[in-house]
Amino acid sequence: xxxxCEKKKLHSALQLVSTVVPAKSPxxxxxxxxxDAREGCVQLAGxxxxxxxxxxxxxxxxxxxxxILTEAAQLTRILHEAISEDITFESTEGDGPALxxxxxxxxxxxxxxxxxxxxxxxxxxxxxxxxxMEGALLNRMIEHTAFAAARESIRFAIxxxxxxxxxxxxxxxxxxxxxxxxxxxxVEIDTKESFNGILPLKALDVLQRLLADTQEQVKLKLDExxxxxxxxxxxxxxxxxxxxxxxxxxxxxxxxxxxxxxxTAKLTSAVRQAAVLTGEESLAxxxxxxxxxxxxxxxxxxxxxxxxxxQVDYEGEPVKIGFKPGYLLDLLKVTDAETxxxxxKDKDRPALxxxxxxxxxVVMPVSIEE
Numbered sequence: 001x002x003x004x005c006e007k008k009k010l011h012s013a014l015q016l017v018s019t020v021v022p023a024k025s026p027x028x029x030x031x032x033x034x035x036d037a038r039e040g041c042v043q044l045a046g047x048x049x050x051x052x053x054x055x056x057x058x059x060x061x062x063x064x065x066x067x068i069l070t071e072a073a074q075l076t077r078i079l080h081e082a083i084s085e086d087i088t089f090e091s092t093e094g095d096g097p098a099l100x101x102x103x104x105x106x107x108x109x110x111x112x113x114x115x116x117x118x119x120x121x122x123x124x125x126x127x128x129x130x131x132x133m134e135g136a137l138l139n140r141m142i143e144h145t146a147f148a149a150a151r152e153s154i155r156f157a158i159x160x161x162x163x164x165x166x167x168x169x170x171x172x173x174x175x176x177x178x179x180x181x182x183x184x185x186x187v188e189i190d191t192k193e194s195f196n197g198i199l200p201l202k203a204l205d206v207l208q209r210l211l212a213d214t215q216e217q218v219k220l221k222l223d224e225x226x227x228x229x230x231x232x233x234x235x236x237x238x239x240x241x242x243x244x245x246x247x248x249x250x251x252x253x254x255x256x257x258x259x260x261x262x263x264t265a266k267l268t269s270a271v272r273q274a275a276v277l278t279g280e281e282s283l284a285x286x287x288x289x290x291x292x293x294x295x296x297x298x299x300x301x302x303x304x305x306x307x308x309x310x311q312v313d314y315e316g317e318p319v320k321i322g323f324k325p326g327y328l329l330d331l332l333k334v335t336d337a338e339t340x341x342x343x344x345k346d347k348d349r350p351a352l353x354x355x356x357x358x359x360x361x362v363v364m365p366v367s368i369e370e
Contacts, residue, residue, distance in 0.1 A: 001066025002090040003037045005057060011079040013055045017046040019206050020053050021072040033072040034120050038065040045123045046072060051203045052123035056233040066091060069115040070101045078103055078110055124237055126230040130221040131165050133187045135231045138218050139211040141172040141183050144359060146204050147330045148181035149174035157198055157243030166194040173248045179327050180251055180362040195222035198245055203238030210234045252360055253350050256343035258316030260289050264340050268332045270308045274298045275325035277306045284322035284366040289314050321347045322368035331361050
C-alpha cells in the first residue's frame with residue numbers, strides 16, 4: 001500500500017476515529033486504527049467493541065491499494081507534529097500481512113509497527129432501509145437531553161438516552177432519576193421505517209463530533225442490537241443499552257398551578273450568583289416566588305449566605321422550593337430560548353421547566369428548611 005494525502009484532512013479524520021479507540025485495552029489490537037486505501041480514497045476505522053466509527057477521506061493519491069493496521073495514538077502524534085502539507089504513507093509487504101508502516105514527509109521518516117488487519121473486529125458498513133433526518137436537528141436533540149442521563153447507575157437502562165422515531169416524530173429522553181429532559185420534533189421521513197432504542201452516552205458523544213456544524217442529512221438504521229448513523233463521509237456504529245426505559249410521559253407533572261416566566265439571562269445570572277455560596281454542607285438554592293419577584297437564597301453554615309432577587313411574571317399563590325443549582329445550570333447552558341416557563345405545585349413536587357412546546361425539563365426538588 002502507498003498513498004499521499006493532505007495532512008490536515010487525514011489528521012482531522014484520525015482524531016475523530018480515535019475518540020472510540022481505547023488508550024489501553026486487554027486486547028491490544030483495539031488500540032489500533034484500520035487504514036484502507038483504494039480508488040482515490042482512504043477509509044479509517046476504529047472500535048472499542050461497543051462503539052465503532054468509519055470515516056472516508058477523499059481526493060487521496062493512491063499509488064498502491066491495500067489495508068494496514070497500526071497504533072492510533074502514535075500515528076495521531078506523528079500527524080500532529082508534521083510540518084508538511086502532504087504526507088506519504090507506505091507499507092512493506094511480504095508473503096503475509098504487512099509488517100511495517102512508513103510515514104514520511106520532507107526530511108522526516110517514521111517506521112511504525114503494523115498488525116494483521118484480518119484480526120481486527122469488523123465495523124459494519126451502512127446499508128439497507130433507514131430513517132433520514134437533519135443532522136443539525138439530531139445534534140440539537142442530543143445536546144438538550146444527554147446531560148440529564150445517568151452515569152454508571154445500577155439501573156442500566158438510564159445509562160443512556162432513549163431515541164425513538166415513529167410516525168413523523170423523533171423523540172429523545174435522558175434521565176438519572178432526579179431530573180428528566182425530553183425533546184420531541186416533527187421530522188419528514190420518506191420511509192415507513194421506525195425504531196426505538198437506548199443509545200449509550202459515548203456513542204452520542206462521537207455522533208455529536210460527526211454532526212458538528214453539519215448542514216447535511218443523517219441516515220439512521222436500527223439493526224438488531226445496534227444503531228448505525230451515517231452523515232457525510234462518516235458512519236458511527238454502536239451497541240444499544242439493554243433494559244426497559246422508564247415511562248417518561250408519566251413523569252411529566254400535569255397538575256402544577258403556579259406559573260413563572262422569566263428572562264433566561266436573568267435566571268442564569270441569579271442561579272450562578274446564588275450557587276457561589278453552596279457546597280457539601282448545603283447543596284440547595286432556596287427559591288421563592290411571590291408577586292412579581294423571584295428570590296434565590298443560599299447559605300453555607302458559618303461561612304455566609306446570599307440573597308438574589310429577579311423580576312418575573314408569576315401567577316399563583318406564593319411558593320418556596322429548593323433546587324440543586326447544577327441541575328438548573330445544565331439546562332441554561334444549552335438553551336437558546338429568550339424566556340423560560342417554570343411550572344410548580346409545591347415544595348415537594350417536581351418542577352417543570354419549558355423552553356418551547358416540544359421541550360420539557362423536569363427537576364426533583366431538594367428538601368429545604370422552612
